[in-house]
Amino acid sequence: MGAFALHPQLAADTIEVGNLPLCKVLLMNDSQYPWLILVPQRPDIREVYDLNSSDQQHLWQEVTQVGEKLMAHHRGFKLNIGALGNMVPQLHVHVIARQTDDPAWPGPIWGVNPAEPYSEQALAGYLTELKQLFL
Amino acid sequence: MGAFALHPQLAADTIEVGNLPLCKVLLMNDSQYPWLILVPQRPDIREVYDLNSSDQQHLWQEVTQVGEKLMAHHRGFKLNIGALGNMVPQLHVHVIARQTDDPAWPGPIWGVNPAEPYSEQALAGYLTELKQLFL
Numbered sequence: 007m008g009a010f011a012l013h014p015q016l017a018a019d020t021i022e023v024g025n026l027p028l029c030k031v032l033l034m035n036d037s038q039y040p041w042l043i044l045v046p047q048r049p050d051i052r053e054v055y056d057l058n059s060s061d062q063q064h065l066w067q068e069v070t071q072v073g074e075k076l077m078a079h080h081r082g083f084k085l086n087i088g089a090l091g092n093m094v095p096q097l098h099v100h101v102i103a104r105q106t107d108d109p110a111w112p113g114p115i116w117g118v119n120p121a122e123p124y125s126e127q128a129l130a131g132y133l134t135e136l137k138q139l140f141l
Numbered sequence: 142m143g144a145f146a147l148h149p150q151l152a153a154d155t156i157e158v159g160n161l162p163l164c165k166v167l168l169m170n171d172s173q174y175p176w177l178i179l180v181p182q183r184p185d186i187r188e189v190y191d192l193n194s195s196d197q198q199h200l201w202q203e204v205t206q207v208g209e210k211l212m213a214h215h216r217g218f219k220l221n222i223g224a225l226g227n228m229v230p231q232l233h234v235h236v237i238a239r240q241t242d243d244p245a246w247p248g249p250i251w252g253v254n255p256a257e258p259y260s261e262q263a264l265a266g267y268l269t270e271l272k273q274l275f276l
Contacts, residue, residue, distance in 0.1 A: 053220050055209040066201035074190040084230075085188050089222040092239060092247035104227060112227035117248050 013096035036121035171256035
């Protein structure tokens with residue numbers, strides 16, 4: 007069992023916001039939705055139940071707290087939480103604040119529209135907001 | 142705040158397997174996937190963070206344990222967990238054992254194919270299996 011390393015696909019698709027006690031918090035580089043991804047910083051984890059029970063508890067606490075803060079910050083209509091991992095096997099949990107006028111509503115966001123990356127300026131401002139919110 | 146009652150859309154789309162300490166376990170009536178839905182038996186809950194922290198912890202424990210057992214029973218390739226609720230506002234968590242040859246792989250299962258209901262005979266047998274697994 008090696009050290010934790012972020013899966014290259016997650017690294018390519020996201021920008022790092024920072025680290026919580028267990029999870030790395032990533033911003034999906036898609037300006038269509040407030041879309042975060044939490045990755046437990048443990049090596050070789052594919053499923054939630056591969057974590058020990060203390061880590062499982064911390065994962066869900068961090069997911070729920072990040073979700074609540076993201077919803078409050080964006081006045082979201084509905085929180086979406088998803089742990090799929092069909093494409094990227096490293097355990098990661100999607101946390102998305104949905105709005106009734108977002109491009110995928112009311113369907114799930116995965117695989118619907120190609121990502122629309124943030125502009126450099128928008129990204130810098132949003133990252134500052136997110137760091138203040140979570141870290 | 143009234144008593145807990147299952148949302149009519151969830152009641153229409155599923156068959157009840159039974160009750161865990163917190164959640165009602167439902168089988169989605171779609172024979173294409175081993176697809177369960179867990180609903181915390183608390184009134185007026187829309188988001189995970191609307192539950193008190195003890196219930197939050199129990200919800201995720203039950204989701205994770207049901208997911209692990211479902212995966213083992215079906216020798217699933219990847220567990221999918223999702224709390225969306227964009228269509229049905231009562232908090233419910235999807236737990237699906239995915240296979241690489243299922244009809245939606247590698248995408249999410251929501252909104253992909255119309256449901257293929259179980260035959261009466263298949264349903265009776267599968268419900269017996271699920272009750273033995275979880276209850």
